[in-house]
Amino acid sequence: MEVPRYWRLQKQRYALVGEICPHCQVKIFPPRDVCPECGGEAKQPFSFSGKGTVFSFTTMYDAPKGFEMNTPYTVALVKLEEGPVVTAQLTDLGEQPVEIGMPVEMVTRRIREDEEDKGIIVYGYKFRPVMAGTH
Amino acid sequence: METASEKSESLALKPDRPVGIIGYGAYVPRYRLPATQVARLWSGEGEGDLPVKEKSVAGLDEDVATMSIEAARNALSRAGISPSALRAVWVGSESHPYAVKPTSTIVAEAIGATPYIQAGDWEFACKAGTEALVAAIGLVGSGMGRYALAIGMDIAQGQPGDALEYTAASGGAAYVIGPADESLAVIEATFSYVTDTPDFWRRAHQVYPSHGQRFTGEPAYFKHISNAAQTLMESLGTKPADYRYAVFHQPNTRFPQMVGKRLGFSDEQIKPGLLSPVIGNTYAGAALIGLSAVLDVASPGDCILVTSYGSGAGSDAMHICVTSAIEERRSRAPLTRDYIARRSEIDYATYARYRGKIRMK
Numbered sequence: 076m077e078v079p080r081y082w083r084l085q086k087q088r089y090a091l092v093g094e095i096c097p098h099c100q101v102k103i104f105p106p107r108d109v110c111p112e113c114g115g116e117a118k119q120p121f122s123f124s125g126k127g128t129v130f131s132f133t134t135m136y137d138a139p140k141g142f143e144m145n146t147p148y149t150v151a152l153v154k155l156e157e158g159p160v161v162t163a164q165l166t167d168l169g170e171q172p173v174e175i176g177m178p179v180e181m182v183t184r185r186i187r188e189d190e191e192d193k194g195i196i197v198y199g200y201k202f203r204p205v206m207a208g209t210h
Numbered sequence: 211m212e213t214a215s216e217k218s219e220s221l222a223l224k225p226d227r228p229v230g231i232i233g234y235g236a237y238v239p240r241y242r243l244p245a246t247q248v249a250r251l252w253s254g255e256g257e258g259d260l261p262v263k264e265k266s267v268a269g270l271d272e273d274v275a276t277m278s279i280e281a282a283r284n285a286l287s288r289a290g291i292s293p294s295a296l297r298a299v300w301v302g303s304e305s306h307p308y309a310v311k312p313t314s315t316i317v318a319e320a321i322g323a324t325p326y327i328q329a330g331d332w333e334f335a336c337k338a339g340t341e342a343l344v345a346a347i348g349l350v351g352s353g354m355g356r357y358a359l360a361i362g363m364d365i366a367q368g369q370p371g372d373a374l375e376y377t378a379a380s381g382g383a384a385y386v387i388g389p390a391d392e393s394l395a396v397i398e399a400t401f402s403y404v405t406d407t408p409d410f411w412r413r414a415h416q417v418y419p420s421h422g423q424r425f426t427g428e429p430a431y432f433k434h435i436s437n438a439a440q441t442l443m444e445s446l447g448t449k450p451a452d453y454r455y456a457v458f459h460q461p462n463t464r465f466p467q468m469v470g471k472r473l474g475f476s477d478e479q480i481k482p483g484l485l486s487p488v489i490g491n492t493y494a495g496a497a498l499i500g501l502s503a504v505l506d507v508a509s510p511g512d513c514i515l516v517t518s519y520g521s522g523a524g525s526d527a528m529h530i531c532v533t534s535a536i537e538e539r540r541s542r543a544p545l546t547r548d549y550i551a552r553r554s555e556i557d558y559a560t561y562a563r564y565r566g567k568i569r570m571k
Contacts, residue, residue, distance in 0.1 A: 085319060086319075089279075089316075089319055089320040090320050090321070090322060092322075122322070144270070144570075145270055145271065164271075166269065166271055167239075167240045167269060169240055169241075169554030170554060182276070182280060183276055183279045183280070183320050184271040184272060184276050185270075185271045185272065185273055185276060186271070196273070196275075196307055196308070198275065198276065198316060198320070201271065206544055206548060206549075206552055207548055207551065207552065
């Protein structure tokens with residue numbers, strides 16, 4: 076990933092910062108400055124809670140470039156509590172089987188590394204099964 | 211001439227304005243490597259005299275930045291303050307993901323504390339975390355800033371087959387420091403004891419540390435912890451019986467038990483903060499996650515003596531007393547034991563893969 080692009084996307088990738096539409100109150104992720112619901116201008120940042128459920132998922136055995144070292148890994152469509160659906164890796168599954176409807180929570184993790192040990196480390200959101208004791 | 215007791219009275223470090231812990235948060239990764247797995251591979255021994263039961267191992271997508279972010283989020287949840295109210299984000303570790311590029315800026319950005327902050331990475335072997343904490347006490351105690359975040363976190367390295375491989379673990383804790391009257395535990399005083407002691411080191415470009423074998427015990431760990439804890443207690447006029455709990459740096463199970471006993475602490479005082487048997491030695495995280503486990507169970511009025519140890523070498527001792535705010539804030543984030551209970555056992559091969567011990571080219 077190019078460094079400037081990574082830097083531009085940092086806020087949304089590190090902490091699920093999207094937008095809220097000041098006209099119709101819809102929560103928007105990823106941020107796009109125009110509300111997909113009402114078409115109004117929406118630039119007000121909104122931090123998502125990170126809570127959601129697995130809408131659907133698949134397991135990757137043949138990974139795209141930059142992700143080869145992590146196979147096999149699970150990618151899911153996660154429906155956030157506030158509405159939007161995001162695509163993200165699931166992590167910290169251990170022996171836990173993934174199920175549709177499973178409650179998950181956002182964590183910030185290493186997504187990939189560029190140029191082996193020389194490039195930048197790309198951090199971003201993943202989701203894990205909700206931890207016991209989380210309130 | 212100053213008498214010994216007058217001298218020790220002036221040695222304790224106390225801020226001008228009283229400070230305390232506003233929020234705290236632990237992090238331990240999910241995976242566990244039993245010590246028997248290491249023994250089976252390298253010494254052919256079974257259940258014999260192993261330094262810990264098992265150690266925590268970070269997953270493929272974790273490093274000191276990601277682990278610090280989670281601990282910091284937990285600490286902020288307990289503190290109940292806006293991240294933008296922080297004036298410093300300091301991360302102590304000996305396994306920062308970059309050689310040059312601060313971990314603390316990544317953490318600060320992810321928790322929403324940028325840009326009006328101090329940020330920096332601290333390094334002092336296993337006491338980098340408490341070093342950051344003492345600095346935070348100074349920043350808040352001088353009135354320069356209202357809140358500061360100090361983190362001790364490590365993904366500890368141990369050479370395959372080395373004695374350290376049984377214990378070198380992943381985890382740590384984060385602390386939001388602020389004014390004493392808002393705190394869940396008041397930090398009354400600290401004291402540090404430092405000498406140049408070559409017990410453990412890692413040179414530039416080396417993946418694994420070297421250590422001075424038996425030299426790591428008496429002249430290093432025991433001398434520094436004993437002097438730091440003893441002098442702090444003398445200067446405050448306290449004795450072991452005045453503390454409900456004591457936490458010492460925990461490179462294995464036995465050292466903290468021994469140093470506690472020598473200083474006059476009982477097993478009951480040490481046990482709640484002794485996590486090394488089940489998570490191993492989290493290096494810069496070790497004393498601080500021991501403290502977070504104690505704060506999880508402490509009652510208002512309880513006093514805690516915390517003493518870290520970092521090779522090279524030095525110890526920071528702290529006198530901490532819990533306030534009534536603990537009861538309500540404790541439940542705002544996962545407890546240390548919730549992380550310890552979240553456990554997937556792995557074998558040595560998986561550990562080797564997760565911790566980058568298999569080189570593909």
